Amino acid sequence: xxxxxxxxxxxxxxxxxxxxxxxxxxxxxxxxxxxxxxxxxxxxxxxxxxxxxxxxxxxxxxxxxxxxxxxxxxxxxxxxxxxxxxxxxxxxxxxxxxxxxxxxxxxxxxxxxxxxxxxxxxxxxxxxxxxxxxxxxxxxxxxxxxxxxxxxxxxxxxxxxxxxxxxxxxxxxxxxxxxxxxxxxxxxxxxxxxxxxxxxxxxxxxxxxxxxxxxxxxxxxxxxxxxxxxxxxxxxxxxxxxxxxxxxxxxxxxxxxxxxxxxxxxxxxxxxxxxxxxxxxxxxxxxxxxxxxxxxxxxxxxxxxxxxxxxxxxxxxxxxxxxxxxxxxxxxxxxxxxxxxxxxxxxxxxxxxxxxxxxxxxxxxxxxxxxxxxxxxxxxxxxxxxxxxxxxxxxxxxxxxxxxxxxxxxxxxxxxxxxxxxxxxxxxxxxxxxxxxxxxxxxxxxxxxxxxxxxxxxxxxxxxxxxxxxxxxxxxxxxxxxxxxxxxxxxxxxxxxxxxxxxxxxxxxxxxxxxxxxxxxxxxxxxxxxxxxxxxxxxxxxxxxxxxxxxxxxxxxxxxxxxxxxxxxxxxxxxxxxxxxxxxxxxxxxxxxxxxxxxxxxxxxxxxxxxxxxxxxxxxxxxxxxxxxxxxxxxxxxxxxxxxxxxxxxxxxxxxxxxxxxxxxxxxxxxxxxxxxxxxxxxxxxxxxxxxxxxxxxxxxxxxxxxxxxxxxxxxxxxxx
DNA sequence: CGACCTCGAGTTCC
DNA sequence: CTCGAGGTCG
Numbered sequence: 001x002x003x004x005x006x007x008x009x010x011x012x013x014x015x016x017x018x019x020x021x022x023x024x025x026x027x028x029x030x031x032x033x034x035x036x037x038x039x040x041x042x043x044x045x046x047x048x049x050x051x052x053x054x055x056x057x058x059x060x061x062x063x064x065x066x067x068x069x070x071x072x073x074x075x076x077x078x079x080x081x082x083x084x085x086x087x088x089x090x091x092x093x094x095x096x097x098x099x100x101x102x103x104x105x106x107x108x109x110x111x112x113x114x115x116x117x118x119x120x121x122x123x124x125x126x127x128x129x130x131x132x133x134x135x136x137x138x139x140x141x142x143x144x145x146x147x148x149x150x151x152x153x154x155x156x157x158x159x160x161x162x163x164x165x166x167x168x169x170x171x172x173x174x175x176x177x178x179x180x181x182x183x184x185x186x187x188x189x190x191x192x193x194x195x196x197x198x199x200x201x202x203x204x205x206x207x208x209x210x211x212x213x214x215x216x217x218x219x220x221x222x223x224x225x226x227x228x229x230x231x232x233x234x235x236x237x238x239x240x241x242x243x244x245x246x247x248x249x250x251x252x253x254x255x256x257x258x259x260x261x262x263x264x265x266x267x268x269x270x271x272x273x274x275x276x277x278x279x280x281x282x283x284x285x286x287x288x289x290x291x292x293x294x295x296x297x298x299x300x301x302x303x304x305x306x307x308x309x310x311x312x313x314x315x316x317x318x319x320x321x322x323x324x325x326x327x328x329x330x331x332x333x334x335x336x337x338x339x340x341x342x343x344x345x346x347x348x349x350x351x352x353x354x355x356x357x358x359x360x361x362x363x364x365x366x367x368x369x370x371x372x373x374x375x376x377x378x379x380x381x382x383x384x385x386x387x388x389x390x391x392x393x394x395x396x397x398x399x400x401x402x403x404x405x406x407x408x409x410x411x412x413x414x415x416x417x418x419x420x421x422x423x424x425x426x427x428x429x430x431x432x433x434x435x436x437x438x439x440x441x442x443x444x445x446x447x448x449x450x451x452x453x454x455x456x457x458x459x460x461x462x463x464x465x466x467x468x469x470x471x472x473x474x475x476x477x478x479x480x481x482x483x484x485x486x487x488x489x490x491x492x493x494x495x496x497x498x499x500x501x502x503x504x505x506x507x508x509x510x511x512x513x514x515x516x517x518x519x520x521x522x523x524x525x526x527x528x529x530x531x532x533x534x535x536x537x538x539x540x541x542x543x544x545x546x547x548x549x550x551x552x553x554x555x556x557x558x559x560x561x562x563x564x565x566x567x568x569x570x571x572x573x574x575x576x577x578x579x580x581x582x583x584x585x586x587x588x589x590x591x592x593x594x595x596x597x598x599x600x601x602x603x604x605x606x607x608x609x610x611x612x613x614x615x616x617x618x619x620x621x622x623x624x625x626x627x628x629x630x631x632x633x634x635x636x637x638x639x640x641x642x643x644x645x646x647x648x649x650x651x652x653x654x655x656x657x658x659x660x661x662x663x664x665x666x667x668x669x670x671x672x673x674x675x676x677x678x679x680x681x682x683x684x685x686x687x688x689x690x691x692x693x694x695x696x697x698x699x700x701x702x703x704x705x706x707x708x709x710x711x712x713x714x715x716x717x718x719x720x721x
Numbered sequence: 722c723g724a725c726c727t728c729g730a731g732t733t734c735c
Numbered sequence: 736c737t738c739g740a741g742g743t744c745g
Binding site for chain 1: 725726727728729730731732733734735
């Protein structure tokens with residue numbers, strides 16, 4: 001296949017190349033059910049071709065893919081001819097494109113047009129034929145004219161009635177209902193969980209697993225897959241003879257052919273017992289259409305099914321008929337597609353990085369790809385088991401997305417068809433540290449692999465950088481880069497060396513002006529007077545982070561007491577258990593570590609937990625939030641995230657990093673984390689803005705909430721003094 | 722002992 | 736943000 005970036009010089013060969021690529025992807029998508037590129041990219045190819053053909057009509061040939069919807073079905077199932085073709089829709093990718101469509105319509109019809117806005121379900125289009133109310137056939141869309149008979153599989157889908165509901169009057173002689181078969185996101189998660197337990201390969205996304213499930217040879221497999229369905233259209237329709245007669249005599253009937261609008265049709269389908277997505281609205285004007293699209297995009301992750309856009313249809317059937325269709329798509333409908341969140345790219349390699357603890361983390365080296373607002377070239381794979389689970393291999397085309405719209409994530413491989421290129425063999429975890437070549441060790445029962453060489457240069461750099469980091473000793477101007485430089489020059493072997501630094505240390509070092517030397521020395525000096533918990537955090541004792549360090553420091557007060565305490569004493573501290581207890585005693589038992597401590601003390605470091613640093617100079621604050629748990633998400637105006645959390649803890653509250661049943665409020669600023677908001681909505685945790693947060697800090701009460709509706713606010717002792 | 726809540730560690734990009 | 740695992744509580 002030709003590279004995606006290549007451009008042919010003249011229009012004739014450009015058109016030819018585009019046709020070849022589209023034909024290739026048609027085959028991948030329709031026949032092999034293993035697309036290599038997301039729909040948006042495919043659509044872009046199709047649009048480039050259409051544009052070129054419009055510019056050079058003399059080059060348009062009868063076989064061009066812009067004239068048909070897709071490739072032929074694979075022939076595993078019996079072919080079904082759609083007497084009314086299942087057309088695809090034109091796509092709009094921006095509000096502007098939607099606007100120009102609306103403008104074109106406005107020229108053809110006068111007055112305000114009513115539009116039905118529906119969610120565009122990311123599943124498989126299916127046609128269901130009911131004869132006298134009974135389901136007789138189900139077919140895939142195929143190329144739009146000929147699909148495949150999947151009646152046996154569709155019959156196992158619980159949401160699809162085998163018989164239409166009894167209604168006033170007789171059911172139509174024949175009605176072809178069109179809609180989307182999909183797999184709910186929750187069912188998809190369960191399926192993959194099961195798949196994992198069985199040692200099978202997990203599915204990449206709900207759409208693919210729905211497609212795979214529907215194309216099973218054995219319907220009992222489909223039955224176990226929790227598929228669902230939403231109807232959105234009527235294709236072929238033959239009314240019952242009786243309804244015709246009744247209509248003629250003005251009788252009391254409710255035939256679908258009396259529907260004059262899309263909304264009336266959907267309402268009829270609902271009454272007939274077919275599932276119709278309730279997230280729809282009839283609106284007038286472009287502004288309202290765009291508002292619906294915006295809301296849909298914001299809410300898409302709260303739905304239990306994947307959507308990839310919004311379908312906008314002219315509601316009035318008479319108007320639809322006047323607008324008509326092109327050979328490929330109706331002029332009265334448009335699909336507004338959300339920006340793609342998933343992209344495919346080439347996985348060049350899998351490498352491992354070494355952290356300060358020696359943990360070896362595998363990560364994917366990707367052909368850079370633009371996804372979710374930034375170009376991604378690396379993505380973590382967490383650990384050996386995760387790589388195995390996803391079964392990604394160097395050389396694979398993989399699906400990449402943004403987890404929570406921030407962190408790149410490799411979803412899984414696009415597995416080539418058996419007739420396609422052979423995959424390389426399964427990736428093996430390296431046996432030696434990429435930094436120091438020491439053997440890597442994975443203990444039985446653990447998921448992580450470690451480099452156990454304490455002198456490993458990467459580990460040394462990271463350990464010292466961690467000591468200087470913000471949650472630890474907070475030495476400004478001492479990041480990983482500079483630490484690496486000092487370590488490389490042999491100036492820095494452990495954290496105690498920092499406090500022996502003088503201006504002379506920097507002689508001969510490039511990149512240091514006298515100004516920055518002074519700043520760094522000053523920052524190191526002020527680090528001598530950090531509270532004990534910061535020092536503990538900085539030591540990098542396994543399992544002991546910021547919270548654990550605070551617990552130890554506030555329970556025991558000074559370093560000597562901690563070093564003197566045995567495992568049992570440590571484990572008796574709230575928040576500390578046997579694992580942390582033994583990890584701490586083991587750390588201080590080490591000769592090497594004790595000597596570092598000795599030198600730190602000689603260098604004049606404070607080793608006591610003085611007054612809490614969150615308290616201002618005016619003394620302690622009233623404990624208005626005693627016993628409460630307040631989570632912060634997003635960017636606030638008046639506080640950094642740390643300040644906001646400190647404001648909560650200094651008032652006696654807790655501010656953990658995630659929302660749970662025990663959370664009393666979620667404070668949201670600008671761009672809050674979607675998962676936190678979703679969790680809070682699920683658990684009915686109050687969501688408050690910054691103003692309400694300020695009030696909460698002062699009073700300890702939530703605004704606009706009657707007293708007693710949420711009796712989880714406990715107070716201990718008296719507030720203020 | 723299991724369910725649930727937290728914590729620690731590593732992570733991406735601008 | 737995700738994963739894995741420690742700690743707590745019923």
